[in-house]
Each structure stands twice: as C-alpha cells, then as structure tokens.
C-alpha cells in the first residue's frame with residue numbers, strides 16, 4: 001500500500017464513530033475501493049484449485065469456493081456472485097462474520113502448507129458487496145404464485161433463508177417476529193463493528209420487495225396462539241433461536257450494574273441503529289470510563305469485551321475458568337481483543353459480587369485444569385486460598401444461552417423437546433412431532449452459528465415443499 005493509501009485507511013479506521021463527512025472520506029473511499037478490488041483479485045488468484053477442496057467440505061453450506069475464487073480472479077464478478085448466491089442467501093454476511101479460522105479458511109490447503117490462507121470470507125464479501133453496488137441483486141420474480149402459505153416464526157437467518165427459498169418456488173410467506181426489526185441476532189446480538197446493520201436491512205428489504213410479508217412486534221404465543229397460526233397456514237417453520245441467558249448464582253448477584261450480555265449488546269446495537277436508548281444515554285448500559293469485567297470466554301463474551309473497548313471503558317477484563325487453549329471463543333477474536341487492550345484473566349472464576357447497592361468489585365478465585373470429564377475437556381478446579389479482588393463498576397455475564405420453554409410459551413404441551421429444551425425434529429425431514437410443523441436454526445441445534453442457521457433454513461425448505469406438494473395432491477384427489 002502506498003503512503004497516501006495508508007494515510008487514508010488510517011483516517012477511515014481511526015474514527016468510526018466521529019467520522020466527519022468531508023472530502024477526505026470520498027477520496028478515501030475511492031482509493032480504498034480500488035485497494036480492496038486489487039486485494040480481492042490477488043487473494044482469489046492465490047487459490048491453487050487443489051483437487052480436494054477442503055475449504056468447500058468444511059463450509060456448512062458447501063459453497064463452491066474454488067470456482068467463485070477462479071471467477072473473481074478472472075474479473076468475472078457477476079458470475080462469481082451468482083455462484084455464491086446459489087448456495088448461500090447472505091454471502092456478504094457470512095463473509096463478514098463466519099469464524100473462518102474454524103471453517104473454510106482453517107482448512108485451506110495453502111494455509112495447511114504454512115503459506116497463509118486465501119482470505120475466502122473477505123473475497124466472498126467483496127464479490128457480493130460489489131454485486132449490490134452494481135445492482136445485480138434483484139428481488140425474486142415468481143412465475144406463478146402457489147395458493148399455499150407458510151408461516152415462519154422468527155426473522156433470524158434460519159427463518160429468512162427458508163422464507164426466501166420457499167418464495168422462489170412461489171409460496172405465500174408470512175414471517176412473524178417479536179422484535180421491532182427483522183434479522184434476529186444479526187440485528188440485536190452481533191455488534192455493529194463486526195457486521196454493518198445496513199447489510200441486514202438491505203437483505204430484509206429485498207425479501208419484502210419479493211412479496212414476503214413481515215409482521216414485527218408480533219410474538220407468537222402472545223399476539224396469536226400457536227394453534228391459530230397452524231390453522232392459518234399450510235405449514236409452519238419454528239426458527240425462534242435461543243434467548244434464555246445462563247445464570248451464575250453467586251452472593252451479590254442482585255447488585256446494580258450486573259447485566260446479561262444481550263441487554264448490554266442490544267442497547268449498543270440500538271444506539272448504533274439510531275434509536276433513543278434511555279438506559280444507554282443515562283450511562284447505565286454504557287461502559288464509558290468504567291472498570292468493566294466480562295464473565296465468559298465464548299463468542300458472545302468476545303463481542304462484549306470489544307464493545308466495551310469501543311465505548312471507551314477505563315479497563316476491560318475477561319474472566320475465563322479454563323486456559324487460552326481450551327477457550328470456546330474464536331482464537332482470532334481473542335487476538336483482536338488483546339490487540340485492542342483487553343486483559344484476559346485465564347483460569348479464573350468469579351466467587352462473589354461485592355458492593356453496597358451497586359457492584360464495586362468481584363471476588364475471583366484461581367483455577368487449575370484437572371482430569372478430563374465425559375466430554376473430553378479438562379475440568380477446571382478451584383485452587384484453595386487463591387482468591388483476589390478485582391475492581392468492577394460494571395459486570396457483564398456472557399455464559400451462553402438456553403432455549404426458552406417453547407411448549408409453555410406456545411401453549412402447546414405436545415410439542416416435543418429435548419432435555420436441554422431444543423426442539424426435537426426428524427433429522428431427515430426437519431419436521432417436529434406435530435404434522436406440518438418444521439424447525440430450524442439455534443432452536444434445534446442450541447446456540448450455534450449464522451452459517452448453520454442458513455443451512456438449516458435451506459434444508460427445511462426442501463422438506464416443507466415436499467410436504468406442501470403432498471398436501472396439495474391429497475386435496476386435489478379428494479376434490
């Protein structure tokens with residue numbers, strides 16, 4: 001990169017929140033676009049087109065990566081975009097937020113040979129962003145509308161992918177969601193520094209223009225009963241995600257300024273979307289100038305620490321009871337967070353929250369790794385008399401999520417669920433024990449990834465379509 005480009009890149013990166021709209025930004029954009037274009041072509045041409053595409057095998061959508069890299073390297077970007085869209089409903093979103101180091105890129109043959117992976121996700125994003133810019137991505141035009149309808153509960157990636165695929169076949173689709181905006185965790189969970197929200201809005205607007213109806217602020221089980229919804233539609237997809245935060249029952253748990261991760265992240269995302277957020281504006285859910293402690297070493301924990309950094313927290317510490325090697329969060333995210341100044345306190349566990357009315361510190365105990373448990377992971381054990389106090393003005397609990405009690409929420413005690421509360425499905429058809437009711441995404445898998453939710457949504461489409469065709473045949477025979 002030339003010095004001039006470097007200067008502009010720095011301008012663009014240094015001031016994401018305070019960026020002034022001036023000529024420099026336009027100049028920056030032009031130079032940056034050229035730079036990204038060159039980079040994407042360079043990266044694409046690094047693909048060795050190896051015989052066994054391990055990247056494709058390890059992508060949950062089995063994206064045809066080598067072929068779209070070849071097309072991109074040859075500058076055939078429209079074809080590359082069409083190919084990328086043939087297996088993925090949101091390539092630019094996956095390109096931005098898939099943990100590629102665990103999926104496609106982690107299995108790139110060039111990476112394995114020690115020469116650094118082809119940056120597959122970045123190229124996927126580039127190809128699709130470029131297609132949007134050029135106006136190549138268009139709403140679905142169906143040849144003939146089929147007089148059968150599907151009700152999709154949940155406008156997250158699983159519900160959206162299924163809705164889009166079914167609409168392509170001509171079915172009438174209504175998506176019901178309890179949030180005020182569609183997108184699920186793409187909108188209110190994943191922070192906007194990782195995923196620009198306009199990319200999600202662009203996708204959901206396209207679905208609206210494709211004739212899919214959205215009913216927001218519409219909680220199934222409250223606004224409409226599940227039974228009523230089943231009568232209204234020929235088939236149902238449940239794609240409600242998992243939202244019940246896991247808790248730690250510690251002394252002092254009810255002190256002020258201890259929050260579940262989603263509360264903290266939603267406030268920050270709403271602010272980024274331009275909403276008025278009273279509890280952010282009055283400082284309660286804002287980490288600015290606070291000693292902030294995040295509990296949990298998963299991806300949600302990483303998003304919380306990096307959000308706190310961006311809010312100008314005084315200090316950000318992450319407590320995790322195992323060590324770096326055994327951390328569930330992406331290694332790349334940990335590196336990013338460390339570079340941004342986050343301190344990871346490995347092998348540590350909170351024992352008590354201390355304060356009068358609000359939190360002032362956390363009593364932390366040191367841990368060591370013992371023998372492996374039934375899951376094969378080494379079990380963390382406390383080290384006696386190792387406690388120390390850690391100053392904290394704000395604590396965020398990021399310990400994972402469980403499913404809500406759907407049979408109760410839906411007043412549908414017959415809906416079959418697993419011990420952990422996820423919905424049980426026939427793994428071949430994705431149908432639940434209730435005829436015509438299918439399920440996909442986190443509510444089936446437990447907390448997982450966007451790319452898996454898209455995969456599930458697409459798989460469910462195939463079975464739903466089969467079910468609807470059989471239903472139509474039966475009713476035609478009966479008539």
Ligand SMILES: Cc1cc2nc3c(=O)[nH]c(=O)nc-3n(C[C@H](O)[C@H](O)[C@H](O)COP(=O)(O)OP(=O)(O)OC[C@H]3O[C@@H](n4cnc5c(N)ncnc54)[C@H](O)[C@@H]3O)c2cc1C
Nearest residue numbers: 154156157158177178184185220241441442448449450453
């Ligand atoms: C903080 C955070 C960061 C993450 N970061 C990443 C990441 O970087 N990369 C990645 O791949 N994955 C990430 N994930 C995981 C990813 O977001 C989820 O796996 C994915 O969104 C699941 O998709 P889904 O469609 O199953 O559910 P969701 O995205 O959760 O969508 C479910 C939708 O259902 C709606 N709903 C629930 N109940 C009802 C009801 N009764 N009536 C109507 N609507 C209802 C909800 O409002 C929601 O919109 C992250 C998760 C979190 C929490």
Ligand code: SF4
Nearest residue numbers: 059094098103104121
């Ligand atoms: S969808 Fe995710 S795993 Fe698949 S190629 Fe794209 S970034 Fe890689």
